[in-house]
Amino acid sequence: MTDTTQETSGPMLAADGTPLKRSLAKALRAQKLRALALIAPLLLFVLITFIAPIADMLFRSVDDSQQGTVHGTMPLTAEALKDWDSSTGELPDNAVFDAVYTDIFVAAENKLHTRVGSRLNYERTGSSSLFRKTGRGLDDIGEVYQDQFEDLDPDWDEGTPWAELMGSPDWLTSMQGWEDGQPLPPFELRDGVADLLPRTAAIYRVFADFQIEEEEKSLLDEEPWSIVHTRLYEDLRDGDFSTYAGPRADMVKAADALVDTAEFETIALKDGFEAIDEDWLDIGLWQTIKAYSTSYTAGYFLNAVDMQKTPEGVALRDENQRIYGLLFKRTMFMSMVITFSCIMLAYPVAYLLANLPMRTANLLMILVLLPFWTSLLVRTSAWKVMLQQQGVINDVLVWIGIVGDDARLVMINNQLGTIIAMTHILLPFMILPMYSVMSTIPPYYVRAAKSLGATNWTSFWRVYFPQSVPGIGAGSILVFILAIGYYITPEIVGGNTGTFISNRIAYHISSSLNWGLAAALGSILLAAVLILYWAYDRIVGIDNVKLGG
Amino acid sequence: MAVETQAVKRPIQFVAPVAGASGAFAGVFVGAANGSVLLGLLLGFGILATIAVVLLEVLDPGLEKTAKWVLFAAMAAAGFLLGGLPGLVVGGLFGWFFGWFIYWLGMGRYRVPLPPYLTAGQVLWHYGFRVICGSIFVFLITPILVVMPLSFNAQDFFTFTPEMLRFDPAGYSLKHYRDFFTSSEWQQALRNSLIIAPLATVLSVSFGTLAAIGLSGEHVPFRRAIMAILISPMIVPLIISAAGMYFFYSRIGLQGTLLGVVLAHAALGIPFVIITVTATLVGFDRSLTRAAANMGADPVTTFFRVQMPLILPGVISGGLFAFITSFDEVVVVIFVGSARQQTLPWQMFTGLREQISPTILAVATILVIISIALLTTVELLRRRSEKMRGLSPG
Numbered sequence: 001m002t003d004t005t006q007e008t009s010g011p012m013l014a015a016d017g018t019p020l021k022r023s024l025a026k027a028l029r030a031q032k033l034r035a036l037a038l039i040a041p042l043l044l045f046v047l048i049t050f051i052a053p054i055a056d057m058l059f060r061s062v063d064d065s066q067q068g069t070v071h072g073t074m075p076l077t078a079e080a081l082k083d084w085d086s087s088t089g090e091l092p093d094n095a096v097f098d099a100v101y102t103d104i105f106v107a108a109e110n111k112l113h114t115r116v117g118s119r120l121n122y123e124r125t126g127s128s129s130l131f132r133k134t135g136r137g138l139d140d141i142g143e144v145y146q147d148q149f150e151d152l153d154p155d156w157d158e159g160t161p162w163a164e165l166m167g168s169p170d171w172l173t174s175m176q177g178w179e180d181g182q183p184l185p186p187f188e189l190r191d192g193v194a195d196l197l198p199r200t201a202a203i204y205r206v207f208a209d210f211q212i213e214e215e216e217k218s219l220l221d222e223e224p225w226s227i228v229h230t231r232l233y234e235d236l237r238d239g240d241f242s243t244y245a246g247p248r249a250d251m252v253k254a255a256d257a258l259v260d261t262a263e264f265e266t267i268a269l270k271d272g273f274e275a276i277d278e279d280w281l282d283i284g285l286w287q288t289i290k291a292y293s294t295s296y297t298a299g300y301f302l303n304a305v306d307m308q309k310t311p312e313g314v315a316l317r318d319e320n321q322r323i324y325g326l327l328f329k330r331t332m333f334m335s336m337v338i339t340f341s342c343i344m345l346a347y348p349v350a351y352l353l354a355n356l357p358m359r360t361a362n363l364l365m366i367l368v369l370l371p372f373w374t375s376l377l378v379r380t381s382a383w384k385v386m387l388q389q390q391g392v393i394n395d396v397l398v399w400i401g402i403v404g405d406d407a408r409l410v411m412i413n414n415q416l417g418t419i420i421a422m423t424h425i426l427l428p429f430m431i432l433p434m435y436s437v438m439s440t441i442p443p444y445y446v447r448a449a450k451s452l453g454a455t456n457w458t459s460f461w462r463v464y465f466p467q468s469v470p471g472i473g474a475g476s477i478l479v480f481i482l483a484i485g486y487y488i489t490p491e492i493v494g495g496n497t498g499t500f501i502s503n504r505i506a507y508h509i510s511s512s513l514n515w516g517l518a519a520a521l522g523s524i525l526l527a528a529v530l531i532l533y534w535a536y537d538r539i540v541g542i543d544n545v546k547l548g549g
Numbered sequence: 550m551a552v553e554t555q556a557v558k559r560p561i562q563f564v565a566p567v568a569g570a571s572g573a574f575a576g577v578f579v580g581a582a583n584g585s586v587l588l589g590l591l592l593g594f595g596i597l598a599t600i601a602v603v604l605l606e607v608l609d610p611g612l613e614k615t616a617k618w619v620l621f622a623a624m625a626a627a628g629f630l631l632g633g634l635p636g637l638v639v640g641g642l643f644g645w646f647f648g649w650f651i652y653w654l655g656m657g658r659y660r661v662p663l664p665p666y667l668t669a670g671q672v673l674w675h676y677g678f679r680v681i682c683g684s685i686f687v688f689l690i691t692p693i694l695v696v697m698p699l700s701f702n703a704q705d706f707f708t709f710t711p712e713m714l715r716f717d718p719a720g721y722s723l724k725h726y727r728d729f730f731t732s733s734e735w736q737q738a739l740r741n742s743l744i745i746a747p748l749a750t751v752l753s754v755s756f757g758t759l760a761a762i763g764l765s766g767e768h769v770p771f772r773r774a775i776m777a778i779l780i781s782p783m784i785v786p787l788i789i790s791a792a793g794m795y796f797f798y799s800r801i802g803l804q805g806t807l808l809g810v811v812l813a814h815a816a817l818g819i820p821f822v823i824i825t826v827t828a829t830l831v832g833f834d835r836s837l838t839r840a841a842a843n844m845g846a847d848p849v850t851t852f853f854r855v856q857m858p859l860i861l862p863g864v865i866s867g868g869l870f871a872f873i874t875s876f877d878e879v880v881v882v883i884f885v886g887s888a889r890q891q892t893l894p895w896q897m898f899t900g901l902r903e904q905i906s907p908t909i910l911a912v913a914t915i916l917v918i919i920s921i922a923l924l925t926t927v928e929l930l931r932r933r934s935e936k937m938r939g940l941s942p943g
Contacts, residue, residue, distance in 0.1 A: 028768055031766060031767075031768050032768050032769065034763070034766070035763040035764070035766040035768065035769045036763065036769075036770070037763070038759045038760060038762055038763025039759075039760045039764060039769070039775060041756055041759065041760070042756040042757060042759065042760035042779065042819065043760070043775060043778065043779070045752075045756050045815070045816070046778060046779055046781075046782070046816060046819060047778070049794075049812045049813060049815065049816040050782050050790065050793075050794075050816040051778065051781070052797055053790070053793030053794040053795075053796065053797035053798070054785065054789070054790070054793045055793075056793055056796050056797040056800065057789070057792055057793035057796055057797075060796055345685050345688070348678065348681055348682050349682055349685050349686070352678070352679070352682045364686070366924070366928075367686045367689055367690050368689065369924055369928075370690065370693065370920070370924060371689050371690065371692075371693060373873065373920040373923060373924045373927075374693055374916070374917055374920045375876075375877045375894065375913070375916045375917075375920065376877055376879070376894075377877070377879060377894045377897040377898060377901070377913070377916075378696065378897075378913040378916050378917055378920075379692060379693065380901065381696070381897065381901055381909050381910065382692035382695060382696045382913065383692055384901060385692075385695065385696065385699060385708070385910070386691075386692055386695060388707065390707070390708055391707065391708055392699075392708055392709065395708055395709060399582060400578045400581045400582050401581030401582060401584075401586065402581065424688065424689065424692060427689060428689075456671065456674075481786075482786075484786065485785075485786020485787060485788055485789065486786075487786075487787060487788045487880050488879055488880060488898065491902070492898070492901050492902060502786065502788035505788050505789075505792060506788060506791075506880075506884075509795060509884065510884075515796065518792055519792065519796070522789045522792045522793070525786060525788075525789060526785065526789050529784065529785060529786055529789075533781075533784045537777070
């Protein structure tokens with residue numbers, strides 16, 4: 001063999017004649033590909049079912065372009081407010097009021113204005129009722145014109161004349177042939193009407209689309225919204241109709257003449273809004289709307305750390321509105337207390353288990369593993385049974401006379417209840433890593449220390465304890481990570497003072513429907529957990545997580 | 550040969566006061582239950598010290614068994630006089646314990662398992678430490694044990710009624726179990742749990758096992774990153790997973806569907822499968838698959854005939870973990886599911902929040918029994934797999 005290699009002196013060849021190096025690389029690549037092919041389905045599964053939702057949540061915490069936000073539901077306002085300088089202290093001009101008028105009117109028809117109201121209410125209290133009121137009151141502005149046009153000619157309050165005026169002849173024909181049950185023909189504007197009555201045509205188009213797509217009603221039967229009349233007035237005021245000869249020319253000309261008379265009653269938009277609610281003349285409201293009219297916002301995050309945007313920049317909220325800082329602090333503090341009590345209780349047990357003979361240790365291990373395997377709900381309900389005022393512990397204490405019947409201890413629906421129950425629930429997660437570290441500590445170091453004259457305490461503290469610290473570290477991080485995200489137990493035994501940030505997140509998802517804030521709070525919590533997870537991976541290694549001994 | 554410590558009789562001047570002290574401790578509780586703490590304390594001390602003197606000094610050591618029985622009977626009778634049936638039980642327990650304790654102490658038997666050179670302080674610490682550990686074990690196990698008898702309560706109370714303490718049969722009933730088995734809500738919840746958990750388990754076990762085999766190869770690119778992603782459902786707090794899934798699944802129309810809940814639970818179970826199966830694969834001898842391939846088996850045959858039987862214990866216990874994860878899970882199902890997917894834990898959660906009925910305790914007892922069964926299975930599997938891999942004798 002040695003002879004041949006020396007003779008050829010070229011690269012080593014595999015059996016099929018390719019160089020060995022290349023052949024090896026090929027085999028290695030095939031191996032890698034096979035491994036990836038085996039992992040790929042699961043990876044894809046986890047990415048779709050788990051990572052994508054988390055990413056979605058992160059996105060939601062800054063997203064402000066959904067329906068029900070200023071950007072999503074009041075696009076004209078968001079656009080118009082771009083030119084307004086919020087720091088001058090002057091109210092926005094008429095163009096902005098005009099945009100708000102259209103936006104809220106359309107939103108109210110779509111029943112979205114209350115959602116914008118609630119969205120802004122997170123930033124400025126009172127917005128919710130303001131928007132609800134405004135949605136109801138905006139008709140007052142349009143009706144000023146609507147009534148006058150109707151008095152002039154009742155046809156102005158009918159569906160068909162409007163449809164003839166605004167719609168294209170083709171559309172009108174198919175509309176007239178429409179019968180119930182068929183799909184409605186999509187609306188088309190008549191040629192030239194957009195030049196003749198630009199504003200009216202624009203809002204009528206929105207009205208028509210809404211009737212056809214949302215309400216599925218015939219435009220021939222539906223009188224237009226009051227805002228259409230307002231726009232008609234504006235167009236008539238500004239335009240010249242003497243040469244108009246299209247459909248309903250008489251109606252239009254008569255109305256044009258009416259608008260030009262001195263008796264024709266008009267109302268400035270600003271006054272109309274003031275009549276609905278004086279808040280519309282408050283500069284602070286406009287500042288809030290402008291601040292939250294972008295499609296991405298830091299507002300939810302600011303809210304989650306008790307701050308808000310003000311014209312002067314970012315600032316802390318009023319003292320009485322700061323709740324999340326307190327909640328985060330409480331979550332951290334209680335998780336630390338729970339972790340600490342777990343260390344105190346787990347250390348002796350783990351030490352005992354690690355130093356007992358195998359058979360006894362395995363038996364006692366069952367006492368640790370049984371709670372670990374028992375349903376969380378079972379353990380939580382057990383603690384509810386134990387801790388409540390008419391519960392087992394209080395009954396026993398009263399029976400043996402330590403506490404009076406009228407002075408039963410309050411151990412539930414407060415922080416104490418949460419701490420006791422969660423310490424119990426998380427204790428196995430501390431004992432198991434500690435045990436696995438302690439059972440690898442060789443006993444002869446302590447013996448050596450003692451034979452060198454160390455006292456019991458010194459040999460424990462200077463020799464044994466330092467070797468067991470990795471177990472404490474692993475267990476503590478695990479317990480802490482689990483504790484700060486806990487929801488069920490604090491919800492049931494925590495009352496008002498013993499709840500965590502998770503309970504607030506759940507509240508915002510299911511009760512207050514402030515999903516953005518829930519997402520922002522969740523993102524902050526997630527960041528905290530990921531930092532701890534990273535630390536855990538560095539200290540323990542994620543591959544070394546052990547389950548059940 | 551190891552040095553054996555001999556049991557040496559202890560002086561009565563030491564034993565009597567210690568026995569008296571333990572008697573005083575017990576006496577405090579008996580006294581408190583009967584009105585006077587101080588009297589109980591003094592009487593307990595006196596009685597126990599006297600008993601210790603009588604048993605150890607007066608009686609012949611050969612009469613130990615008889616003496617213990619007499620003490621047991623006497624204490625039980627005294628307890629019955631003081632507190633009826635519960636008193637009988639407590640008294641009997643006291644009698645049994647003190648009989649054992651006095652002889653254990655007086656005859657110096659407590660020294661036997663310890664090295665002879667230990668000082669008195671070290672001996673005290675040795676047993677004191679065990680008492681501390683014992684009380685922590687009590688803390689761990691009591692809540693679970695307390696639930697069981699309470700589930701047989703005849704009343705709708707979450708605590709022991711006087712009838713139960715008197716062992717009056719009228720105080721016990723199976724009515725909460727009957728409620729559970731006849732209530733349509735609970736049965737629907739049970740059915741949902743039994744549909745969702747197995748489906749989620751099958752999903753996570755089949756994907757998870759394949760991936761674990763892939764991950765256990767020697768040359769896996771981005772191994773750490775992939776592992777971190779696959780383990781993340783276990784680390785991310787449930788409320789965050791639940792929130793994210795709620796948002797995302799409503800976007801793609803899975804929110805409120807059975808499929809959505811199953812997928813979510815499968816994702817949560819995957820880390821457990823990955824961890825247990827990769828741990829099993831650490832001990833797997835790769836030359837076995839090579840040998841199979843050498844003899845002409847294709848990869849699929851090799852997998853099912855050679856690899857699978859060997860890693861099966863790991864796969865099964867991973868599956869059990871995944872099952873219990875889904876079976877116990879409540880946060881995600883609350884958000885991702887709708888009322889039609891209400892599972893057992895969800896029903897319990899609602900019940901606990903609104904305090905409707907102690908049927909919860911009956912369900913809890915059933916669940917404890919299920920978890921004992923699962924725990925036993927997992928432990929047996931673990932031992933079997935360790936034995937197969939030669940990691941532990943036994």
